[in-house]
Amino acid sequence: MTDTTFFTASQYEAICASLPDPTFILTETGRYAAILGGKDKRYYHDGSSLVGKYIADVLVASKTDWFLQQIRDTLARQQMLVVEYELSAHDVLGLPTDGPVDAIWFEGRITALDQPCCGERAVVWVASNITASKRLQQQLQQQAMNDELTGLHNRRRFMQVLEEAYAAFQRQATPTWLISFDVDHFKAINDDLGHPAGDQALRDLAGMVQQAAAAEDLVCRLGGDEFALLCPVRSLAEVTALAQRLLHGGRQVLQPYATGEPAPTLSIGIAHFLAQDRSTEDILRRADQALYLSKTQGGHQMSTTGCAQE
Incomplete structure (x- = not known):
């Protein structure tokens, strides 16, 4: 028969402190009744x-409200609640405004205590730092949505945002435009100067387009x-003025890659979202x-x- 070993109060305290x-x-x-562990x-x-x-003594009002809501939800449900959240220097009261602002991500696992603490209902909130995995996840998501050559959004991101814009147009009839363009005689650049030159021409063109577009415009390379x-x-x-800037800017940045006539330029097609559109395919x-x-x-x-x- 195996003996049952019971920890002493001091041993339990040491174990909790070592978490x-x-x-x-x-x-x-929102009172901090106790803090255990955090030894990493x-x-x-x-x-x-x-x-x-x-909590209100430590965090800004918006973050305080969020934390208190998680506590209330856990107490109401009487089930463990798992949440992800970020905290930065801007969220913490009393820190210098010129300090580091990079957010730290946490996973919180929250459970209700069976007995009151300090005369109130209370929860146990375990906070695990998940910043490294969160940043890796964000990096992978960015890579999945960005064009590797130019740094612009890629076709996958374009189709995602196009669907969202179409849904918003159906609800609110917000004027929205799609500008599609490609390079005239681009094959000559690859054939005469080589593919590295063709790649650089696309990068130069992407930089010009980003400068010409507004902050709210989505700029994408669809491929090739x-x-x-x-453009919402x-x-x-x-939109016509923007297209004119693209035509002029395209000719300028592509001129160094001209190997004869005709020189590389842009051809542009413009479509407006219409009430009779049944899907994004109509717009495309x-x-x-x-x-x-x-x-x-x-x-x-x-x-x-x-x-x-028109």
């Missing part, structure tokens, strides 16, 4: 000074020498038709098809 992740005992009003100094500072204070801009809340005159088709029209008319021009303001 690598900090464990907070938080009351319903790679990730955590000594939080013992928080005991007796309230094909690009697209999604614009008039036809504004009109933009492609407009781009094809620019091509067949000799390139270095813009065309529109099926636009409400």
Whole structure:
């Protein structure tokens, strides 16, 4: 028969103090009743000074409200709640404004205590630093949505945002435009100067487009020498002016890659979201038709098809 070993009170205290992740005992009003563990100094500072204070004494109002809501939800459900959250220097009261602002990400596991603490209902909140895994996740997501060559958004991101813009247009009829363009005679750059030169031409073109576009525009490389801009809340005159800047800027940045005539330029197709559109395919088709029209008319021009303001 195996003897049952019981830890002494001091041993339990030592075990709790040695926990690598900090464990907070938080009351319903947000008081720090106790803090256990947090001994992994790679990730955590000594939080013992928080005991007796309230969350509102430590964090800005928006963060305080969020933490208190998680405590209330846990107490109401009587089930463990798992949440992810970030904290930066801007969220903590009393820190210098010129300090580090990089956010630290945590996973919080919150459970209700069976007995009151300090005369209140309370929860146990275990905070695990997940910053490294969160940053890796964000990096992978960015890579999945960005074009490796130019740094612009890629086709996957474009299709995602196009669907979102179409749904918003259906709800609110927000004026939205799709500008599609590619490089006239791009094959000559690759054939005469080599693919490295072709790649650099695309990077130069991407930089020009980013400068010409507004902050709210989505700039994408769809593949090869094909690009697209999604432009919300614009008039036809504004979109036309943007297209003119692209035509002029495209000719300038591509001129060093000209190996003869005709020189590389841009052909542009413009489509406006319409009430009768049944899917994003209708919008894409009109933009492609407009781009094809620019091509067949000799390139270095813009065309529109099926636009409400025509």
